Amino acid sequence: MGGIIEGRVLEVFEAIRGRRSVRSFLDRDVSQSQLERIIECGILAPSAGNIQPWEFIIIRSPERKRALARAALGQEFIEEAPIVIVVVADQARTARVYGKRGADLFSIQDTAAAIQNMLLAAHSMGLGTCWVGAFDEDEVSKVVKVGASLKPVAIIPVGYPRYYPAPIGRRPISKVMHEEVYSSKESQRR
Amino acid sequence: MGGIIEGRVLEVFEAIRGRRSVRSFLDRDVSQSQLERIIECGILAPSAGNIQPWEFIIIRSPERKRALARAALGQEFIEEAPIVIVVVADQARTARVYGKRGADLFSIQDTAAAIQNMLLAAHSMGLGTCWVGAFDEDEVSKVVKVGASLKPVAIIPVGYPRYYPAPIGRRPISKVMHEEVYSSKESQRR
Numbered sequence: 301m302g303g304i305i306e307g308r309v310l311e312v313f314e315a316i317r318g319r320r321s322v323r324s325f326l327d328r329d330v331s332q333s334q335l336e337r338i339i340e341c342g343i344l345a346p347s348a349g350n351i352q353p354w355e356f357i358i359i360r361s362p363e364r365k366r367a368l369a370r371a372a373l374g375q376e377f378i379e380e381a382p383i384v385i386v387v388v389a390d391q392a393r394t395a396r397v398y399g400k401r402g403a404d405l406f407s408i409q410d411t412a413a414a415i416q417n418m419l420l421a422a423h424s425m426g427l428g429t430c431w432v433g434a435f436d437e438d439e440v441s442k443v444v445k446v447g448a449s450l451k452p453v454a455i456i457p458v459g460y461p462r463y464y465p466a467p468i469g470r471r472p473i474s475k476v477m478h479e480e481v482y483s484s485k486e487s488q489r490r
Numbered sequence: 491m492g493g494i495i496e497g498r499v500l501e502v503f504e505a506i507r508g509r510r511s512v513r514s515f516l517d518r519d520v521s522q523s524q525l526e527r528i529i530e531c532g533i534l535a536p537s538a539g540n541i542q543p544w545e546f547i548i549i550r551s552p553e554r555k556r557a558l559a560r561a562a563l564g565q566e567f568i569e570e571a572p573i574v575i576v577v578v579a580d581q582a583r584t585a586r587v588y589g590k591r592g593a594d595l596f597s598i599q600d601t602a603a604a605i606q607n608m609l610l611a612a613h614s615m616g617l618g619t620c621w622v623g624a625f626d627e628d629e630v631s632k633v634v635k636v637g638a639s640l641k642p643v644a645i646i647p648v649g650y651p652r653y654y655p656a657p658i659g660r661r662p663i664s665k666v667m668h669e670e671v672y673s674s675k676e677s678q679r680r
Contacts (some may be wrong), residue, residue: 316531316607338666341506343660345606346621352661357668364670388672394634398624408595409643412602413621416535417506417668422608424502431536431603433596434588445671453599470533471542477529478547479607480554481635482578 322428381457428461512618515649571647618651
């Protein structure tokens, strides 16, 4: 289980470092209390003006999971997960206070922060997740019956991982960290 | 210090639950190793296609911090922090693979996930942060000298908190969690 010890809660760095995008799940249920813990961590994310422009739709029906996998361009592993969470941004809610910047930027950032909390919470309980962003929004909206003012921003399958993928590479800190002003990677000395 | 015990690393739920938006900082430095730990946690966020469309500009100059505070509509607490991190999304980098959806959605989500990791990492080391999103993008771009293809998405002051604010309220899980399909809050029974 790749360093995951059940029954022990991971510390922050371990969780951040150990989280993977899991695309294969065991046939084993996620409990209601695990699910609620994940959502609780989501709603503890910060949001612009504390507007909390998020809604979470919990999918357990095999037919609906299949429809989501289709809407996600055939990513069939979505169907394997016992629970799939569709995260929706209520752009209008943020726009009422912050206008277009609120809709286009803040509501997307706020829901993304919630999602990241959820991925870490799930991982720290030994559960795997995958942040699926490649999907047809209109199709997903139809499947979970959200109106035009709500934007589906992610599909998150949640379940016990069949296996944890190996870590994938990252651009090194020396390439992405800049002192005082931006300098393109070529001229970076560190 | 609101439950923060220095020298001990927080577990995930504690960190998610205890993080606050800190807007007042002590005159006490953040070490280079703390800073690099924060950035390291940032770059461990997931990103669409592992493209990692993030750049982090570290500001220590008082003049530049003042300019950022001005660009952020006078949020003067930004100047109090020993370190300010400007997070930039390289929308073109993601667009090369994912087109407009990549630029408008994925690059914003990916940088937001990185930011959330950074806030949790900082908090778990006893540091305070605030995710500042209300600012004039063009002004910030000028201050940190990023070109038009790069979008500043957040200003993050980092430092030892003068105090931790009390928790602020959240919409309850019963209002934001939906079973199988979206139902407006009014018709929610839970």
